[in-house]
Amino acid sequence: MEKKKIGIIGGGISGTCLGYHLSLYDNAEVVVFEKDTVGGASTAKSAGTVCLFDDSLRNRYWDVRLYGFESYLKMEAEEKGSAGFDKTGTLVVATNEAVEATIKTGIALTKAAGYTGEYITDKDRIKEILPDISTENILGAGYTQDDGFFDGTMISNTYAKKMQKNGGTLKTGVKVTEIKVDNNKVTGLKTSEGEDYEFDYVVDCTGPWSKFTGEMVGMDVPIWHTKAEAFFLSPPGKKLDYTFPVLKYPEFYGLRAGDNIFICKSHLSMDLNNPMHAGQWDPDKLPATGGTDDYFIDFLLEQLEMKVPGIVDSGLVSSWLSYRAEPKDFLPLLGETPMEGYMLATGYGGNGVIEAPAASRDLAKLIMRGESTPLLEDWAFKRLLG
Numbered sequence: 001m002e003k004k005k006i007g008i009i010g011g012g013i014s015g016t017c018l019g020y021h022l023s024l025y026d027n028a029e030v031v032v033f034e035k036d037t038v039g040g041a042s043t044a045k046s047a048g049t050v051c052l053f054d055d056s057l058r059n060r061y062w063d064v065r066l067y068g069f070e071s072y073l074k075m076e077a078e079e080k081g082s083a084g085f086d087k088t089g090t091l092v093v094a095t096n097e098a099v100e101a102t103i104k105t106g107i108a109l110t111k112a113a114g115y116t117g118e119y120i121t122d123k124d125r126i127k128e129i130l131p132d133i134s135t136e137n138i139l140g141a142g143y144t145q146d147d148g149f150f151d152g153t154m155i156s157n158t159y160a161k162k163m164q165k166n167g168g169t170l171k172t173g174v175k176v177t178e179i180k181v182d183n184n185k186v187t188g189l190k191t192s193e194g195e196d197y198e199f200d201y202v203v204d205c206t207g208p209w210s211k212f213t214g215e216m217v218g219m220d221v222p223i224w225h226t227k228a229e230a231f232f233l234s235p236p237g238k239k240l241d242y243t244f245p246v247l248k249y250p251e252f253y254g255l256r257a258g259d260n261i262f263i264c265k266s267h268l269s270m271d272l273n274n275p276m277h278a279g280q281w282d283p284d285k286l287p288a289t290g291g292t293d294d295y296f297i298d299f300l301l302e303q304l305e306m307k308v309p310g311i312v313d314s315g316l317v318s319s320w321l322s323y324r325a326e327p328k329d330f331l332p333l334l335g336e337t338p339m340e341g342y343m344l345a346t347g348y349g350g351n352g353v354i355e356a357p358a359a360s361r362d363l364a365k366l367i368m369r370g371e372s373t374p375l376l377e378d379w380a381f382k383r384l385l386g
Contacts, residue, residue, distance in 0.1 A: 002027065003027050003028070003029045004025075004027055004028055004029065004200050004201070004367065004368060005029045005031075005198065005199045005200045005201075006022055006028060006029065006030050006031070006199060006200065006201045006202075006203060006367060007031050007033065007188070007189055007197055007199040007201070007202045007203070008022075008030065008031065008032045008033065008202075008203045008205055009033050009176050009189075009202065009203070009204055009205060009206055009213055010032075010033075010034065010204070010205035010206040010207065010209070011032050011033070011034025011036075011037075011038045011039070011040075011156065011160065011170065011172065012034075012038075012039060012040070012041060012042060012043035012152075012156055012205065012207060012352070013039065013043045013046070013152050013155055013156045013159070013352050013353060013356045014205035014207060014345050014346065014348065014352060014356050014359075014360070015032050015034070015203075015205035015206075015345075016032060016038060016039070016155075016156045016157075016159035016160045016163065017155075017156075017159050017356040017357055017359075017360040018203060018205060018345050018356075018359075018360040018363060018364065019032045019159065019160065019163040019168050019170075020159040020160075020162045020163040020166070020168075020360070021357075021360040021361050021363075021364040022163075022168070022364045022367065022368065023162070023163045023166035023167060023168040024166065024364070025364065025368045027368070028168075028364075028367075028368060029167075030163065030167075030168040030169065031168070031169040031170075031171060031197065031199075032160070032163070032168065032169070032170050032171065033171045033174050033175075033176050033189075033191065034170070034171065034172045034173075034174070035173070035174065035175035035176075035192075036172070036173065037172060037173075038153075038156050038157050038160050038170070038172060039152060039153035039154070039155070039156030039157050039160075040153070041207075041208075041283070042207050042208055042228075042283070042322050042323065042324070042325075042352075043152040043153060043156055043207075043352065044152065044153045045228065045230065045320055045322035046152040046350075046352060046353055047149060047230070047253070047255060047262060047264060047350075048084070048149040048150040048151055048152050048155075048353050049090075049148075049149045049150075049246050049253065049255065049353070049354075050065065050068050050069045050072065050147060050149070050150060050353055050354050051065075051090045051092065051147055051246060051248060052065070052066075052069065052090065052106065052110040052113075052115055052117065052144050052146065052147045053090075053092060053102075053103060053105075053106025053107055053109065053110050053117065053142055053144070054090065054092045054103075054106070054248045055092075055099065055102055055248070055250060055266075055268060056248075056266070056267075056268065056350065056351055056354065057351055057354055057355070059102065059105045059106055059109065061355075061375075062106075062109045063358065064354070064355055064358040064359070064375065065354055066109075066113055067357050067358040067361070068353065068354050068355065068356065068357045068358060069147065069354075071357040072085060072150050072155065072357075073085070075155070075158055079158070081154065082154060082155075082158040083150050083151065083154055083155050083158065084150050084151025084153075084154040084155070085148060085149075085150050085151075086148045086149055086150075086256075087145075087146070087147070087148040088148040088149065088243055088244065088245050088246055088255065088256060089129075089143065089144055089145040089146070089147065089148060089243070089245040089246070090142075090143070090144055090147050090148070090245055090246040090247075090248060091126070091129055091130055091133075091141050091142070091143050091245045091246070091247050091248070092106075092141060092142040092143075092248040093133075093138055093141045093247070093248065093249050093307070094138060094139040094140050094141060094142070095137070095138055095139070095249065095250060096139070097139070099139075099250060100119075100139050100140065103119060103141075103142035104119055104142070106142065107119055107142050107144075110144060110146075115144060115146040115147075116144050116145055116146050117142065117143070117144045118142070118143055118144075119140055119141075119142050119143075120140055120141050120142075120143055121139070121140040123135035123138075126138075126140075126141050126143075129141075129143060129245060130242075130244070130245060130247065130308075131242060131310060132235075132308050132309070132310025132311050133247075133307065133308050133310070134306065134307055134308065134309050137306075143245075147246070148245075148246060148255075149246055149255055150353060152352070152353050155353070171191070174191050174192060174193055174195075175191060175192040176189050176190070176191055176192075176213075176216075177190050177191060177192055178190040178216060179202055179213075179216040179217050179342070181217055181218075181339070184339060184340060185339075185340040185341050186199065186201070186202045186217065186339060186340065186341035186342045187199070187341070188202070189202055199341075200341060201341050201342075201343055201367055202341060202342055202343070203343045203344070203345055203363075203367075204221070204342070204343070204344050204345070204346055205345045205346060206346060207325045207346055207347075207348065207352070208223075208225055208283040208322075208323040208324070208325045209283055209284075210223055210325055210333075210344070210346040210347070211223060211280060217339045217342050218339075219337060219338070219339055219342070221333070221344065221346070222327055222328070222333075222384050223325045223326060223327055223333065223346065223347050224272050224278050224279065224280060224325075224326050224327075224328070225278060225279055225280060225281050225283075225323035225324065225325065225326070226267060226270040226272070226277055226278045226323070226324045226326050226349070227265075227270070227276075227277060227278070227293070227296070227321060227322075227323065227324075228264060228265075228267070228321070228322040228323065228324050228350065229264065229265065229292045229293060229296040229297075229319065229320075229321050230262060230263070230264045230292075230319060230320055230321075230322070231262075231263050231264070231292065231296075231297055231300060231316060231318075231319045232257055232260045232261070232262055232316070232317040232318045232319065233260060233261045233262075233263060233311060233314035233315065233316060233317065234259070234260050234261075234314055234315045234316075234317050235259075235260075235261065235310075235311050235314050236311070236313040236314055236315070239259045240256060240259060240261075243256075244256040244261060247308070248266075249266075249303070249307060250266065250268070250269060251265065251266060251269050251303055252264065252265050252266055252269075252300055252303050253266055254308070260317050261311060261314065263300055263304070264300075265296055265299065265300060266350070267324050267326065267330070267349045267350030267351075268330060268350075270324075270326070272326065272328060276293070276295055278326070281323060283323050286321060286322065286323065287320075287321070288320070289318060289319070289320050290318075290319060290320065290321070291319075291320065291321035292319040292320070292321050293321075297316070297319070324349045324350050325346055325347050325348065325349060326347060326349040327347045327384060328384070329383075329384075330349055331347070331378070331379055332345070332346065332347040332348050332349075332351075332355060332359060332379045333345075333346050333347040333379065333380075333381055333384075334359050334362070334363055334375070334376055334379040334380065335363060335366055335372075335376045335379070335380050335381065336366075336380070336381065336382075337381045338381070343363070343367070344381060345359060345360065345363055358375065359375065359379070362375050362376050363376065
């Protein structure tokens with residue numbers, strides 16, 4: 001059987017997950033190139049939430065959410081800690097009837113899949129789950145004990161190990177410097193090591209770097225950067241004496257980080273036309289920590305004052321800035337492009353941990369079998385043309 005040679009640029013969750021799914025095919029020859037460390041950069045700054053129901057991903061993509069969640073549960077079952085699962089549960093707050101309807105549909109899907117879920121209107125019960133919350137001006141909340149958050153870096157390293165066990169190759173500390181093109185078809189790439197590789201396909205899994213990767217083949221990849229500004233808060237004068245669930249509002253989300261609370265503005269509430277929220281920047285210039293804007297911490301503290309007043313007086317422990325890669329419709333770019341042999345698995349925005357397993361499974365089918373899927377059609381590059 002003739003081998004198909006695939007080069008993957010980027011060793012975050014997108015690249016390693018795709019590398020693993022491709023390595024399941026006997027006739028795939030896979031090489032993943034990562035210029036730094038596996039699961040670093042934007043993957044390392046991911047909150048890692050795979051909530052069974054919230055507004056981060058439309059309910060029509062429920063199977064995408066479930067496949068990701070169960071992939072990581074299986075990973076944890078095989079080796080405890082390999083996906084970094086922290087089972088805190090999730091509380092999704094309904095602030096209006098539209099949000100409430102989305103939550104209720106998600107709960108029905110969750111229960112049909114065999115997991116727990118309930119919609120709560122008893123405000124005392126909501127405060128039992130999260131004592132620091134304000135129950136004013138809300139309709140209710142969806143709650144499950146079964147989910148929580150994962151560690152994107154651990155997941156990436158686990159996928160990389162699985163890929164290598166299946167015969168795939170991982171090159172770390174190696175930067176791709178050129179993608180070779182002949183007659184509008186990708187033929188391979190060159191690296192900072194001076195190596196020259198021949199490939200049938202090159203897949204861009206670089207997330208926020210995709211604008212720059214695309215330029216190597218003369219393509220304008222239609223993504224923008226939105227700011228993921230995360231703040232770590234220390235609750236005033238106390239350690240958390242209860243299990244702080246993943247907390248989801250339309251405007252922000254929070255989760256526990258040891259004895260602290262991680263809080264970030266939600267990616268779907270970002271305005272691509274607001275230069276404070278979005279732009280096209282250089283991810284290589286991001287600092288490892290800090291770099292955040294006062295605007296966002298002021299916004300989030302204002303939200304906490306209204307919605308979680310029990311932690312509004314928390315001290316700021318640390319912060320970091322990352323860039324999410326977002327097409328204008330906030331859905332990923334997956335699959336073929338106008339450049340033959342150059343494929344995309346990028347633009348996951350704030351949902352890479354949720355979406356990467358199903359997206360990688362389907363993209364591997366396309367590359368190895370020539371099979372399309374409804375997901376590939378929905379997230380295709382061509383939807384953004386014209």
